[in-house]
Amino acid sequence: MKTVALDVVRENYKVGKINPKALKALFKVVIDDTLYEISCVIDYINYLNEQIRRLEKIEKYDLKAGKAKKDKDKDYYREGMRMLFEQGEDFDNYQKVLSEYRMAVITREDVKDKLYNEIKIIKKLRI
Numbered sequence: 001m002k003t004v005a006l007d008v009v010r011e012n013y014k015v016g017k018i019n020p021k022a023l024k025a026l027f028k029v030v031i032d033d034t035l036y037e038i039s040c041v042i043d044y045i046n047y048l049n050e051q052i053r054r055l056e057k058i059e060k061y062d063l064k065a066g067k068a069k070k071d072k073d074k075d076y077y078r079e080g081m082r083m084l085f086e087q088g089e090d091f092d093n094y095q096k097v098l099s100e101y102r103m104a105v106i107t108r109e110d111v112k113d114k115l116y117n118e119i120k121i122i123k124k125l126r127i
Contacts, residue, residue, distance in 0.1 A: 027122055034119050041112045048105045055098040058084045062091075 058081045065077035081091065089097055 027125065031119055031122055034115050034122075038112055038115045041108050041115065045105055045108045045112070048101050048108070052098065052101050052105070054084055054086075055094055055101065058094050059098065062094075 061077040061080045061084075065074045065081070068074045068077060078091075081094075085094065
C-alpha cells in the first residue's frame with residue numbers, strides 16, 4: 001500500500017503538483033515508520049525465540065523423564081518441566097505451543113523481509 005501511495009505522489013510531482021522537498025520528507029517519514037515497524041517485529045521475534053528455547057528445555061526434560069527408569073528421576077524431570085511452564089501451558093499442550101511459536105517466528109521473519117523490501121523499493125523511487 002505504501003509504495004502505491006508513493007507512486008501516486010511521484011506521478012503528481014512529474015506534472016508539477018508536488019514540491020520535491022515535501023516529497024523527500026514524505027519518503028523519509030515512510031522509511032522511518034517502516035524501520036520502526038521492523039524494530040517491533042524484531043523485538044517480537046526475539047521474544048518468541050526466548051519462549052522457544054524455554055519450551056525446548058521442557059521438551060528435553062520430557063525426553064529424559066521418558067527414558068528414566070526410576071520414579072524418583074521421572075518426578076525430578078517432571079518437576080523441572082512444571083517450573084518452566086507459563087500460564088496456560090501443561091504437559092499435554094506444551095508441544096503444540098512450541099510448534100505455534102516456531103510457526104509465528106517463520107511468519108514474522110517473512111513480514112520483516114517484506115518490510116525491508118518496501119524500504120528498498122522506496123529508496124529506488126526517484127524524485
